[in-house]
Amino acid sequence: MDIKLPFLGDGIDSATVLSLLLSPGDTVEKDQSIMELETDKAVAPVPSPAAGKIADIKVKAGDIVSTGMLVATLEGGGSKSSPKVDTKESSPVDSAPIQSAVAAPVSQAPQGAANYQFVSPSGQAPPASPSVRKMALDLGLDLARVQGTGNGTRITLDDVRGYMSFLQTSAFSSPAQSVGQSMQVEQAKGPKPLDIDFTKWGSVTVEKVSSMRKKISEKMTEAWQTVPHVTQQDEANIEHAMALRKKYKAKYEKKNAGLTITGISLKAIVTALKAFPNFNSSFDAATGNLITKNYYNIGVAVDTEYGLIVPVIKDVDKKSVFQLSVELGEIAQKARDRKLGINDLQGGTFTLSNLGGLGVSYFTPIINTPEVAILGMGRGKDATSLPLCLSYDHRVIDGADGARFIKTFIQALESFPERDIKI
C-alpha cells in the first residue's frame, strides 16, 4: 500500500524531511515512525498506517514534501492489518499525530468543506475522471480535499468549481487573515539580502538555518514590528512557595512529577488573567475587534537543541498543580524527543518564559503574537526572590493595568493556597 503524507495542519503546506528512521526491507509496526519531518512549527513523525514491511521509501532527508505526496510504500500492509470496523481511524490521514487544531476558518463555507479529507481503504487517489484530475494537477489543487458528489463519491467538474469558489470565499473573509495581514505584506516583500562582504575582515562560515529557525525569526520580526512592547519589571517573594515546594516535592516525585515554581506560577497566572481578561485576548487591528478568550491555555517556552519551542498547556484553570506538573514533564520530554505535534503548539492565550535555570535575572521577553502578553521569570539575588518581567501589547494594555496585573500575580504566588498543591 502507498503511504502518503498526511494532512500536516492548517496553514502548513510543506515540510522538510529531517531524517529517515527506517529503510526499505525493515518491518514496521502500526503507528511506528517511518520518518521525521520538520515543519514550520514543529518536528513531527510520520507514523505507519499499518503493520508490514517497508517496500520503498520515496523521499530522502532534505526533500521538501507536501500533503498527499507518496512518501513510502508498504508490503503486506493494507486493510488486512488495520481494524476493519473503523477504516477512518486506521487511515494514513487520521492516524497522524499532527492534526489541525483549528476549525474551519469561515462560517459560510459548505458544510464540512474545510475539513474534508478523502480516505481510500486501499490507498487509491480520490475517484475523478482523467480530465478533472488533469485540471486539478494544473491548478495545484489537492483532490483529496474535494468532496465528490458523483456515483461512488466521484469528483465532478462541478465539485471542483464549487471547491474553488469556496477557497476563494474563505481566502477573502478569514479573520486570521487580517490579524496576520501586515506580516503577509512584509513576507511578500521579503527581507533584503545582507550586502556586506564579511570575509574582508576574516574568515566566516555560512550555513542555511533550519526551517524552524527561519520560522522563529519571522515570527519574532513580526511581533517586534507590529506590537508596541512595554516591559515592566518586578520581584516576587517566593519564600512561601518554596516552602510548599519543599514540603510536597518528595510526594510529587514519588508519582513521577516534579514540583517547580513554573508549575505553581501557571495557576497564579490564571488568577491574574481572570482578574484582567485583557491579558487573555488577541487584537484584530483591521477590524478593531478585541477577542477575549474564555479559556486559559498557557504556552511554556522550552529551550531545545533544535531551537525555541513553545508547547501549550491547555485549560490550565481546570487542572490541579499536580496535573500541570505531570504535563510539564511530558511536554518537556516530548520536546526533547521531537514528538510535539501541531496540536501541542496551537491555541495558546498567554506565554510563560523561565530563564532562571540559565542564571538570567531580568530580560525583555518578546510577545508570542497573536497573544498580548508574556511573563518572563529569572533567577533572584537570593533564594527568596523571583525576578519578573512582564511584556505586554500597549495597543491593548496600558501601564497601570500592567502594574495591577503583575501585583495580582505576585499576590497570588505569595499567598498560594496549600490545598491547591496538596496531593
Added chain:
Amino acid sequence: MKRIKTDVVVIGAGPGGYAAAFFAADEGKEVILIEKDKLGGVCLNRGCIPSKALIHTTELILEAKESSEKGVSFSNPKIDLKKLRAWKNEIISKLSGGVAQLAKARKVKVIEGRAIFDTAKSLRVETDKKQVMIDFDDVIIATGSKPNIPAVFDLGNKRIMTSTEALELEDIPKKLMVIGGGYIGMELGLVYAGLGSEIVMVEAMKDILMGADRDLVRPVKRKAQNLFKELRLDTKVKSLATKGKFVEVKCISPDGKTKTEKYDKVLVSIGRTPNVNDLGLKDIGIEQDEKGFIKINHKCETNIANVYAIGDVAGGILLAHKASKEARIAVETILGHNVSSEKCIIPAVVFTSPEVAWAGITETEAKENGISVKVAKFPWAASGRAKTLGADNGLTKLIVEKETDRVLGVGIVGKGAGELISEGTLAIEMGATAKDLAEIVHPHPTLSETIMECAESLYGVATHTISKRQ
C-alpha cells in the same frame, strides 16, 4: 557542416516519437523528427502491426478448421507465403506512408539518419550523404527497444530468429522451437503453429504469460497445449549450436536432465533491450538503469533539463500505447503544463488465441500488496454471444475495492478481449464503481454484456449466472 536551429527534436519515429513530434507541432512548436530506419518504428514495421496481420490470418485458418463442428468444412488451406508476405508488407508501407504524410502536413521536418548527442542542447545527424548539426531547446528520446538476444544464442545463424526475423516470414519451418513464453513468444508461436509448424515452446518460469492472472491465462495455455507439440515449463535452454541445416538445442528439464534435439529454426523471445547505444548518451551524462533504460520521472524528464525520454527506451511497460501517452506527457511538460504519468492506467493486451487483456490492478497484485478487494468472475459459457461465436472459453473478471466497490482492475480472456478491455480502462480511469457497470445498459447479444453481468454477479443479481452476493 550545415547547422540548423529548432524548438524540439524527437529521436525515433515509432508510436512514441511520431506522436510526440506531431503533438508538439500541433501546439505550435518547430519540430525535427529523426529516424534511422523506417517511419513507424518497431510497432509498425517489426511489431504490433505485422504480428497482428499474421495473427488475423492464422485465426482464420484455425477458425476454418474448427467450423467443421458447426457443419461447415473446408479443405486444407493452401498458403502462398509470398502473397501473405506481400499483403503484410503492403499494410506496413501504407501505414508508414501515412505517417510521412501526417508529418508533412504538420510541417514536421523528417531527417533519415543517426542522431548523436553533441551537448544537451545540440546533436549531429549522420545521413547517407551528409551530416547535419541541430541546435534545439528540447529533445525527446524515443529510440525504442530491440529483441534481447544473449551472446550464447547469437551465433550469426539465420535459423536463430528474434521476433524481427520471425515477422519477415521467410519460410514455414517444419520444426520450430520457441524460447520464452511471454507475450511475443506466445503470439508468434501461435502464428507459426497456425501456419503448420510443429512448435516446441520452452519457458524457464513455472508458467507462461507471467504478468497476467492465472485464471486468465488458463484458456490460452489449454489452446497452446493443443496446438503446440509441446509446452515445456520450468525448462531452461543451455545452448544452441549450428548443425548443418539444423539448430541443435540443449534443454535442461525440471528434473535436471539435459535433452538434445534438432530444430529447423529457433525463435528467441526472452524480452527486449533499449536502443541506447551510439546515441552519445553517456557523453552528455544521461542517467540509465542497470539494464540501460533511461531513467525518467513522472513528467518523462531525464536527469538533464530539457532532455526527455519516452516509450520503451525509458523502461516500464514496453507497449506502444504507453509510449504514445508519454509522448503527450513529455510535450505538455515542454509546454509548461503541469502533467503526470502517475495514476495513468495502461491496459495490456496479449493477442493470443484467445486474447488476454487487463487494466488496473490484477488479482495477484492485490493479494501481493495486501489490498483488500472483492473479485467477481463471469465465465463466457453463460454468454449467448460467446456461444454463437464459438468463444465460450472466455472469462471476464472485475477486481473492486472491498469497501466502496470502486473498480480497480478488469481482466478479460476471450475473443476480442483487446477491444473489450477499453470499457474496463474507462471504468477505472473514471473512478466508476461496479454498481455503475451493472446499471449501464449493454447491448444484447454482445460480449460486452459479460462486463455488466460480471458486475451484477457481485450483487448476486446476474441474470445468466447464479452467484452469491458478496
